[in-house]
Amino acid sequence: MTKRVVLLEDGTAEMKGLIGSQGVSLSELLRAGWPVPAGFAVTTECCREFNTRLGHGSTDAAQEVERAIHHLEQRTGTIFGDAKTPLLLSVKPSEVHSNTNERASFLYVGLNDVTVEGLAEQTEDRCYALYCYRSLLQDFGYLVHGIPYELFGESAGEPEIQDELELERIITEHKIIIEVHGRTPFPQDVKSQLSEALGASFSHTHCSPVLVQVMVNGEYGEHMSSESACKMVVDMVSEGLITKEEALLRIDPLQVTEMLIQSSDLTNSLHAGSIVSLTDREEKNECVIRGQHSPQVLAVQQLLEWADEVKSLSVLVNVNHPRDAILARALGAEGIGQCQIEAMLLSPSRLPFVQKMITADNDYERRRGVERLLPMLQADFEQFFEVMDGCPVTIKLLDSAWDERLLDVEADMLDMQIEAIFRAALKSIHQGLWVRPEILIPPVSDSSELQRLRELVDHIADQILGEEKRHCLYKVGTTIEISRAGTIATQMARHADFFSFGTLDIRENKNLVEMSVVQGKARKPYLRSGVCIEQAANADTIAFCHRIGVDYVSCSPEQVPFARIAAAQAAIRERKRDRNEQNHDISTTA
Structure with missing residues (x-):
């Protein structure tokens, strides 16, 4: 038959x-x-x-x-x-x-x-x-x-x-x-x-x-899984049916995130600790994962590589623990956009020491408590620098308003945090790593306060790093609260290397953020700016950041693949709009 x-x-x-x-x-x-x-x-x-x-x-x-x-x-x-x-x-x-x-x-x-x-x-x-x-x-x-x-x-x-x-x-x-x-x-x-x-x-x-x-x-x-959709568009590029840009536009960034996070072979590789850093500094320094992956995972990785080729917006990560940095690096994060010392001190292993310091009967015991925290933070920073070798590591200092009982040791706490950062940087440099610490000052009242803190950072860096300072390209930036973004940017840019936007919903304050970015770069053309809120991993937010000239977005580790694809799509769509406008101008003139 x-x-x-x-x-x-x-x-x-x-x-x-x-x-x-x-x-x-x-x-x-x-x-x-x-x-x-x-x-x-x-x-x-x-x-x-x-x-x-x-x-x-x-x-x-x-x-x-x-x-x-x-x-x-x-x-x-x-x-x-x-x-x-x-x-x-x-x-x-x-x-x-x-x-x-x-x-x-x-x-x-x-x-x-x-x-x-x-x-x-x-x-x-x-x-x-x-x-x-x-x-x-x-x-x-x-x-x-x-x-x-x-x-x-x-x-x-x-x-x-x-x-x-x-x-x-x-x-x-x-x-x-x-x-x-x-x-x-x-x-x-x-x-x-x-x-x-x-x-x-x-x-x-x-x-x-x-x-x-x-x-x-x-x-x-609606009838294809994330795995099949990703592999399909990559195959279509291989067959010459569509371009790489077309493939990227046809993918929902959520499909990529879903595919990588749920992929058993990727997850198992991460849990097995099989992540290594590329040692060739001439190439892009990124983490790679050993092992054989399914065609679907390889297709996703190909899409992400294409995305990195076209996007102009850097994708960083918000983490407070080295293990999260490892995951983020494997998922393609280009650095740490924010790790908060406050969250690090509240971890289960640190909290007892912090509580003992806060409840101490006298200033001497409080200062002793501050000294005990220094090596703990330093160890974390060393791990961050190792994982992010060659990439920026942005560390947000503890806000002085965190606990009023710390006011007596506020200066000691501030010195300790900065000292821990540069001690970790010095040790990492001696180990052959390329460290890029970026110290983020919490919101301050005015530019003179930022200037004072900047000078303190520079002073401690000189003391600890000595001649090795030339190998530590650190930066000092400040947190810009969105509610005040448009009013303080010009003054703050005098003493900052970068702005970090946070707190309120950026989608409701777009005009203020754009004004701040424009005014900051008008004052200092090389001033960097980044958005470090959870809404950063949102296609509309990423498109907005790309349009106004923000340099990076920082999100949670699991959202990094989404942000990489969305950033590429924003760049591709902008190029299309530019070409269409040029063609329209030409046809109108003709």
Whole structure:
């Protein structure tokens, strides 16, 4: 009995000759519990039958394909050819032939003049839907009719186009090209589209099986897992179907975070302590994780590398314990944006010493308590410098208003914290590490107070580091409370190397933050600024920070992958806007 169609969920390893190596791999992933997009394989037997019948499929084959399509509709809740909830398909070979670089995949089969509007409504992005339609027309013209991609014009290589009228014009031109050079109109009937796509695939693959799967549209896909979505866009870049920038825009940053945090092999590697630092200072100094990872994890890591290539916003991390710094470094943090001495002192191992110091009967015992804390903090700072070798480590000093009982030893506490930082830096330098401490002053009343504290930091650094000061590129910055951001920035910039924004919700105070950044850099062009609040790992906040020229955002370790992708997306979208504005200016002038 001829087996023409095999659902992926029914595939087995013994069917490799029937459904191809990729068909078998997808079937095995399904059985292992991976949420692979639903699909089916049109077998080698069906392909041979097609070629034997001189390019015409049998009635039985058509019926089996139709039943398989109905199965996909039931699985996804979409309908092939429906105006509101269209089912879209990819059609590609199940065997990859290494002797050809030819594109042989159809994407978005099922789009036509009607269903494209359904996709636009589903995704709330009509430009995206039109771009998908345009891509189908190009692939259809080439694979079905042999029309060179070049004939579709230079616009075929510009996925940046975001003007609906321009895309509509291009689509109309593409349909005319297909009708003229292919001598038949592009089929608006979706069943005819699929039939011709299968026929073309059989011709291109020389009796190899063909895979048909539900087309998941990047960040709009509701039926694909984070793992599959990430791997899919990376594969599409490898096949030359989309650019790296397109891949990054199609991914929801949450998918990347979910994938890395939940990945068992990554988590196990972290728990096993198998993180090492790259020693080659000529390359980007980052932590790498030993061990073999699944293709999905490797795809995520590839996406993150592409994101780092295009983003301009640095992604730092908020941590208060060295173990959290290790995780953050493994997830791609470029330094510590804030570790709070207050939180470090409240850890279970330190709290008894702090309590004893606070409740001491006299100043002498309180000062003795301060001295006992110094080596504890120093040990933590040494670990931070080791993990973040070559990257900034921002340490926020204890706010003097933390506990009124410390007022008697306030000066001693301040000296102790700064001394612990520079003692740790000195030891780390002697161990061959590149240390970059950034000392963050808590909110102060005015610029003269910041000047006094800055001079104190410089004085202690001179005393402890001596000649090694040239190897310790430390900075001194101040916390800018958002509520006062616009009123003190210019004065504070005189004595600060960087601003750190915190406390209130930045999304409700954007004007104040932007004013502060602009005024600070007007006073001191090389002044750095960063946002170190939990809302930093928010796509809108990151886009805002990128737009106004903030240098870094700092978030929790688990949010680092999200922030890396979101920062890249902000940079890509800004470039697109700039290009569109330039094109608009040129067309207006013309």
